[in-house]
Amino acid sequence: MQHSIETSKLFSREVDACRICQSKDLHRYLDLGETPLANSYLTEERLGDSEFKESLCIQLCRSCGLSQLTKVVQPDLMFRHYLYVSSTTSTIRDHFAQLASSAVKAAGAKAGDLALDIASNDGCLLKAFEAEGLSALGVDPAENLAAEANAAGLKTECAYWSESVAATLSENHGKAKIVTACNVFAHVDDLQDFMKAVDTILLRDGIFVIECPYVVDFVGKGEFDTAYHEHLSYIGVTPLETLMKLHGFSIFDIEYFENIHGGTIRVYCSRASLRERSPRAAEFFEREESFGIRDSTPYDHFAKSVNENRVALNRLIGELAAEGKVVWAYGASAKGNTLMNFFGIGSDKVPTAIDDNPKKCGLYTPGARMKIVGIEELKKFDVDYLLLLAWNFEAEIRRRCKAAGFKGSFIVPVPKARVVPGEDSWPSR
Numbered sequence: 001m002q003h004s005i006e007t008s009k010l011f012s013r014e015v016d017a018c019r020i021c022q023s024k025d026l027h028r029y030l031d032l033g034e035t036p037l038a039n040s041y042l043t044e045e046r047l048g049d050s051e052f053k054e055s056l057c058i059q060l061c062r063s064c065g066l067s068q069l070t071k072v073v074q075p076d077l078m079f080r081h082y083l084y085v086s087s088t089t090s091t092i093r094d095h096f097a098q099l100a101s102s103a104v105k106a107a108g109a110k111a112g113d114l115a116l117d118i119a120s121n122d123g124c125l126l127k128a129f130e131a132e133g134l135s136a137l138g139v140d141p142a143e144n145l146a147a148e149a150n151a152a153g154l155k156t157e158c159a160y161w162s163e164s165v166a167a168t169l170s171e172n173h174g175k176a177k178i179v180t181a182c183n184v185f186a187h188v189d190d191l192q193d194f195m196k197a198v199d200t201i202l203l204r205d206g207i208f209v210i211e212c213p214y215v216v217d218f219v220g221k222g223e224f225d226t227a228y229h230e231h232l233s234y235i236g237v238t239p240l241e242t243l244m245k246l247h248g249f250s251i252f253d254i255e256y257f258e259n260i261h262g263g264t265i266r267v268y269c270s271r272a273s274l275r276e277r278s279p280r281a282a283e284f285f286e287r288e289e290s291f292g293i294r295d296s297t298p299y300d301h302f303a304k305s306v307n308e309n310r311v312a313l314n315r316l317i318g319e320l321a322a323e324g325k326v327v328w329a330y331g332a333s334a335k336g337n338t339l340m341n342f343f344g345i346g347s348d349k350v351p352t353a354i355d356d357n358p359k360k361c362g363l364y365t366p367g368a369r370m371k372i373v374g375i376e377e378l379k380k381f382d383v384d385y386l387l388l389l390a391w392n393f394e395a396e397i398r399r400r401c402k403a404a405g406f407k408g409s410f411i412v413p414v415p416k417a418r419v420v421p422g423e424d425s426w427p428s429r
């Protein structure tokens with residue numbers, strides 16, 4: 001699709017007020033440029049077409065502390081056919097099993113109680129709730145994933161989460177003791193409707209659990225590449241509590257996972273005053289105050305170092321290309337696509353990307369247009385360097401590459417570009 005001012009208006013809206021507190025005191029701090037949709041992979045036949053692009057730029061609400069994109073792309077362009085599958089990595093499967101068990105304990109749920117998972121993807125968490133003896137129900141707008149989950153016996157309604165969907169499900173299946181929203185909250189434009197829907201389906205003493213990447217890591221660790229058009233909000237507990245209060249809820253506990261999506265918070269909410277806030281949750285609020293969650297300074301500092309890293313990685317890749325080294329990428333994920341597009345690195349320097357999701361193999365990445373292949377292709381070519389776009393799974397990927405016979409080095413691009421020599425390879429640069 002040719003991108004023009006007209007199509008941009010049709011498919012995007014400008015965010016001029018905070019989606020949590022409605023304030024207009026918005027400070028733009030990170031501009032990643034005009035970027036194609038990070039999950040819009042291309043088939044070989046479509047390589048000649050131009051792609052839909054939209055500005056990828058982040059602003060801070062100085063009133064509640066919510067970081068959010070300046071543009072919202074129409075969701076149907078992003079979520080109706082989704083290639084991200086939760087169960088792809090064992091790390092995520094184990095993580096969801098632990099989530100189900102913790103949520104059951106926190107809620108005091110009994111066998112047969114209903115757990116509802118919003119944006120249930122391929123049903124990975126539903127399966128974990130069923131293993132805990134609960135009755136599980138999923139909601140997901142991706143037709144391909146909902147069909148896959150239902151075929152596997154994991155009850156899934158194909159829809160976007162909304163107040164009317166919640167009312168229908170509540171009539172047909174009863175109210176839920178646990179509602180979960182993993183890696184979806186940050187994707188939602190209308191958070192007020194989202195919360196009304198949770199309020200509609202949750203039992204009075206039920207709990208609502210949100211998991212999302214943590215904004216303090218995003219900024220503090222320079223994880224700019226977790227920004228993409230689907231990722232509308234960059235969440236901390238301070239703005240989240242503002243939203244909860246507006247809907248009669250409150251945060252009572254928080255867990256933290258350093259290695260999931262570069263730093264993830266799991267936030268437990270219940271109706272206000274029903275549960276006491278844990279000391280570890282209180283600490284998160286204090287730490288965000290000292291971080292300066294509502295102050296533009298840490299965000300501006302982060303943007304400056306991201307721009308410096310862009311120069312450094314480009315120089316490194318340019319030098320390797322000039323030396324005739326073969327550089328491939330590992331991880332054709334949304335974050336990799338943001339990184340390649342912002343850094344302006346294309347298939348002329350990095351022609352191929354390895355990915356573990358077989359559904360992506362044979363396709364091309366948006367923007368950079370690297371060909372996606374399986375790890376077995378490593379054996380067939382003399383690859384000198386692997387650019388680790390999925391750096392959040394660094395240890396797991398390095399193990400897999402070693403097992404696949406890879407003897408070259410790794411380039412870890414974030415937060416600062418660095419080379420990690422593999423075994424039997426040349427010394428570090």
Ligand SMILES: [Zn+2]
Pocket residue numbers: 018019020021022023061062063064065066
């Ligand atoms: Zn706000």
